[in-house]
Amino acid sequence: MTPRLSTHGNGRATRAALAALVLSLAWQAYAQTRIVAPKNNYSIADDVKLGREASDEVRKELPMLNDQRVDGWVEDIGAMLVQAIPSEFEHREFRYTFDVVNQKEINAFALPGGPMYLNRGMIEAATTEGEVAGVMAHEISHVALRHGTAQATKSQTPALWGALGQLGGAIIGGGLGQVLSSGSQIYAGLTMMKYSREFETQADLLGAQILARAGYDPREMANMFRTIEKESGGSGPQWMSSHPNPGNRYNAITNEARLLQVKGNANTGQFQSIQARLDGMSPALTAEQIASAKKKGGNAPTGTAGRSVRVDPPSSTYRTRSPIDLLRLSVPSNWDEVDAENGITYAPNGAFFRDDNGSTAFTHGVQVGVAQGSGNLQRDTQQLLNAFKRGNPKLRQQTSLQRDTIGNRSGYTTILSNVSEVTGQQERIALSTTTLKDGNVLYVVGVAPQADAQTYDGAFRRVRQSVQIRD
Secondary structure: OOOOOOOOOOHHHHHHHHHHHHHHHHHHHHOOOOOOOOOOOOOHHHHHHHHHHHHHHHHHHOOEOOOHHHHHHHHHHHHHHHHOOOHHHOOOOOOOEEEEEOEOOOOEEEOOOOEEEEEHHHHHHOOOHHHHHHHHHHHHHHHHOOHHHHHHHHHOOOOHHHHHHHHHHOOOOOOHHHHOOOOOHHHHHHHHOOOOHHHHHHHHHHHHHHHHHHOOOOHHHHHHHHHHHHHOOOOOHHHHHHOOOOOOHHHHHHHHHHOOOOOOOOOOOOHHHHHHHHHOOOOOEOHHHHHHHHHHHOOOOOOOOOOOOOOOOOOOOEEEEOOOOOEEEEEEOOEEEEEEOOEEEEEEOOOEEEOOOOOEEEOOEEEEEEEOOOOOHHHHHHHHHHHHHHHOOOOEEOOOOEEEEEOOEEEEEEEEEEEOOOOOOEEEEEEEEEEOOOOOEEEEEEEEEHHHHHHHHHHHHHHHHHOEEOO
16 A cells, blocks of 8 residues: 545645655755864874875784775775765875775774775674675764874874874774784874764764765664674773763664665675675684784784785787797787796786795786697696696696687687685686697696686687797
8 A cells, every 4th residue: 555645625735744844854854963073283194194104004913804805895885985975074185995804803993094994803793784884984984084183183192193093993992902013103002092982973973974875774883883882792891992982872873864864775785795705714813813923923914815916907908929939929918028937927017926036926917838748738738737736736627628729729728726825815727728849738827816707718818819829
């Protein structure tokens, strides 16, 4: 049944009622809490410099997850929230970035100028994407309102590094102080300053407004805070010291939500698949494990991955290269040629790595080489695979040898999977082989992270089809 407004017999009264309803809705939109940024003696440039320097140190202190799929999802949510920041709190100089820390404890923090870090435990504890967005909107609000340097202004901190109390704005203590080096400037800032209840109230309310403008239900933030309090044992000392409850937080956020109109639906629909992906990884590290590993080795342990690698996608334009006299091929124009220990590699900037011992690895691109053969391509290809497996114990063959044509000659192509020694993440490998006139094997290997495979498959196929052999 659909309720309808009846105009029978009393049109004037009904029009008056409708007008009153419109005015009421307009008043509700206007009635959202007005927020004024606190006094701040520091410049925007100070926030940017402080956040950039602190972020460099955070990456040395904490293990990043470095999973492109999870990081990309968090970045997409962050981008929508940043777009929803009210114009009076926009700062063009700020650069908001979003990274996931491979730590079990529920935590999140943001630095002045925009860098934000979410613990993996935060994502795993959430029950919806909106709850994750709620935590992020709260942290973005601290940054947009410049609470870090405002707190330094308020407390008359003599050194700007005291403003690193923004790290104390972690949603929950989560062992952050336990894993930070006691001599670091970040740790000093954490122990010197904490957010006030006033600033917490502002971040709650502005965060709710940002959520609604972005297309998320602001009540999701209140739900997540309730989860956090439950997981941390209620109003425990870490919770109260890092993000003090300004008083009836849940009700205050839900009351603000009633004054807001959610604009659209921002949900990406990826939350369940992201949680499933995290569930399939090795367990996140606890604060105690991170601290213990650092005491032994001096540096933060890596997470499920080694380092974060971000490169440009393959260019749509190609250029012809001749790595050896008998071979020509075309590769994307933004791939550079690098001599490697096993052949010639073509890779985008930032995808090739050489360690102190001279060993090489690449995360994206193509390698071309010649291996000893007997003239029996099927057997020679299998021997080549066995040699690759000896150097890569996690290498697995995903498909059987498929007939292919390379350089107008009969060949084979097979798909492999591996765990990258650079990132620690799954990668997809396409190996193609054909026989040279002297019986040796020409091989072409295309490598890309599993998350980027769809983008790179077309490039690898085009490289294979461009091969010209002149032996």
